[in-house]
Amino acid sequence: MSDTRPPKVxxxxxxxxxxxxxxxxxxxxxxxxxxxxVIIGGSGTGKSVLIKCILxxxxxxxxxxxxxxxxxxxxxxAERTALMHKFGMLFQGAALFDSLRVWENVAFGLIQGRGMxxxxxxxxxxxxxAAVGLGAEVGELRPAELSGGMQKRVALAxxxxxxxxxxxxxxPTTGLDPIMADVINDLIVRLVQELGAxxxxxxxxxxxxxxxxxxxxxxxRGKIIWQGPAAEIDDSHNPFVDxxxxxxxxxxxxxxxxxx
Amino acid sequence: MLDFLASIGAAFLGFLAATGRLAGFALxxxxxxxxxxxxxxxxVRQIIYMGYFSLPVVGLTAIFTGMVLALQSYxxxxxxxxxxxxxxxxxxSVTRELGPVIAGLMVAGRVGAAMAAEIGTxxxxxxxxxxxxxxxxxxxxxxLPRLLAGLITLPLLVVVADIVGVFGGYIVSxxxxxxxxxTYLTQTETYLETMDVVSGLVKAGVFGFIxxxxxxxxxxxxxxxxxxxxQATTHAVVSASIMILLSNYLLTAAFFGx
Numbered sequence: 001m002s003d004t005r006p007p008k009v010x011x012x013x014x015x016x017x018x019x020x021x022x023x024x025x026x027x028x029x030x031x032x033x034x035x036x037x038v039i040i041g042g043s044g045t046g047k048s049v050l051i052k053c054i055l056x057x058x059x060x061x062x063x064x065x066x067x068x069x070x071x072x073x074x075x076x077x078a079e080r081t082a083l084m085h086k087f088g089m090l091f092q093g094a095a096l097f098d099s100l101r102v103w104e105n106v107a108f109g110l111i112q113g114r115g116m117x118x119x120x121x122x123x124x125x126x127x128x129x130a131a132v133g134l135g136a137e138v139g140e141l142r143p144a145e146l147s148g149g150m151q152k153r154v155a156l157a158x159x160x161x162x163x164x165x166x167x168x169x170x171x172p173t174t175g176l177d178p179i180m181a182d183v184i185n186d187l188i189v190r191l192v193q194e195l196g197a198x199x200x201x202x203x204x205x206x207x208x209x210x211x212x213x214x215x216x217x218x219x220x221r222g223k224i225i226w227q228g229p230a231a232e233i234d235d236s237h238n239p240f241v242d243x244x245x246x247x248x249x250x251x252x253x254x255x256x257x258x259x260x
Numbered sequence: 261m262l263d264f265l266a267s268i269g270a271a272f273l274g275f276l277a278a279t280g281r282l283a284g285f286a287l288x289x290x291x292x293x294x295x296x297x298x299x300x301x302x303x304v305r306q307i308i309y310m311g312y313f314s315l316p317v318v319g320l321t322a323i324f325t326g327m328v329l330a331l332q333s334y335x336x337x338x339x340x341x342x343x344x345x346x347x348x349x350x351x352x353s354v355t356r357e358l359g360p361v362i363a364g365l366m367v368a369g370r371v372g373a374a375m376a377a378e379i380g381t382x383x384x385x386x387x388x389x390x391x392x393x394x395x396x397x398x399x400x401x402x403x404l405p406r407l408l409a410g411l412i413t414l415p416l417l418v419v420v421a422d423i424v425g426v427f428g429g430y431i432v433s434x435x436x437x438x439x440x441x442x443t444y445l446t447q448t449e450t451y452l453e454t455m456d457v458v459s460g461l462v463k464a465g466v467f468g469f470i471x472x473x474x475x476x477x478x479x480x481x482x483x484x485x486x487x488x489x490x491q492a493t494t495h496a497v498v499s500a501s502i503m504i505l506l507s508n509y510l511l512t513a514a515f516f517g518x
Contacts, residue, residue: 093386095386108394158394
């Protein structure tokens with residue numbers, strides 16, 4: 001029997017500009033329930049803008065974003081706050097709060113966003129830190145005392161702390177060495193599977209994209225130019241995708257290089 | 261000629277747009293006061309940071325201001341044998357004008373800059389976006405506690421600045437200029453009216469709000485990494501200082517204008 005549920009995330013005709021520069025130019029993309037979608041593309045192609053529009057951090061000029069079939073563009077503040085309960089987000093630079101201890105960072109959404117008691121939130125924070133391979137002693141440190149890889153793991157623990165239905169990953173392996181990047185990729189795959197969550201990731205790391213994605217879509221010049229199962233990325237027969245996947249300087253994608 | 265006029269027009273439109281953005285930001289901050297949840301711990305933390313830790317700098321500037329005021333007014337009044345007016349001039353100047361203005365400018369430099377730098381760094385490192393994704397309204401969590409702290413703390417600091425400033429004038433007048441202590445204090449008390457102190461405290465509340473508003477506004481809208489945060493900090497201090505002096509004139513005219 002086919003799945004009759006609406007896509008978990010459905011984007012149609014999304015447009016977003018910054019001044020004269022049109023960053024998103026009619027993006028259409030769906031992500032099914034429990035699916036892991038990875039959006040690839042070069043730097044500056046609008047991947048982060050797309051994810052921020054879905055999260056409601058940026059407001060698109062045109063287009064539709066549906067979560068569980070419900071339109072979210074133009075939601076009122078209270079409705080947006082309620083919708084945020086469904087989301088978890090891992091930011092590229094971790095975006096941990098410097099003034100709080102690690103466990104307080106992980107428990108932040110539970111205490112401030114959902115009004116949970118600190119003692120209970122502390123317990124959950126330690127559980128989530130353990131799930132990403134960090135001990136309770138790390139919970140008492142400040143983010144500035146952690147390495148880049150540990151900060152990413154704490155950010156991952158924070159993203160999953162409230163057990164969200166949809167988790168967004170913004171360049172989860174950027175700035176990490178290959179081994180730590182693989183550790184993060186493994187954690188993402190395992191945790192998303194355990195939670196039964198839907199995942200939307202953006203990256204230009206093809207190793208990461210192949211590992212964490214069920215499906216891959218490529219964003220170029222503000223449009224989705226190809227999408228398909230992760231296993232078919234090498235047989236896309238799309239010259240833009242081929243050039244990106246193989247990291248070739250020569251091809252239809254011309255990098256904008258200006259003399260300083 | 262047309263280019264020149266166009267640039268003036270563009271600058272004026274830019275000014276109007278910036279004023280509109282600032283007003284919208286202030287209204288969003290105030291509106292946050294009417295929507296729970298509230299964060300009393302954060303408000304108390306800001307009051308301590310803004311008030312308690314500003315006491316030394318406000319106290320020092322106030323005492324030296326009172327001392328200089330006594331010296332200068334003595335120099336001026338002695339030219340037409342009106343030395344007895346020194347105590348009155350010191351207490352009225354300190355409570356009506358110098359206490360709130362000096363405290364406001366000092367807090368703008370110390371606290372407004374720190375607010376802009378802290379919130380600006382949170383902006384450029386995605387921490388403010390992270391707050392939103394964790395179902396926490398940045399206006400309620402970051403802006404409102406600072407606005408309330410500014411509104412509450414600066415009047416308290418000005419009470420201290422008033423006392424210390426008048427004390428500075430008293431010390432110089434009695435020790436250096438040979439005034440009789442009892443006469444000096446009697447004159448200070450005789451010519452000081454409740455309205456003089458109250459107007460200064462109202463001004464202080466407004467200045468505190470301005471300092472916090474400019475720190476939060478410029479930090480919240482900072483862009484472009486470390487350079488953007490640096491610019492936000494500078495703009496926060498400069499704009500708060502100008503607005504303090506401008507609003508001081510308007511409030512003085514409202515309280516004491518004929």
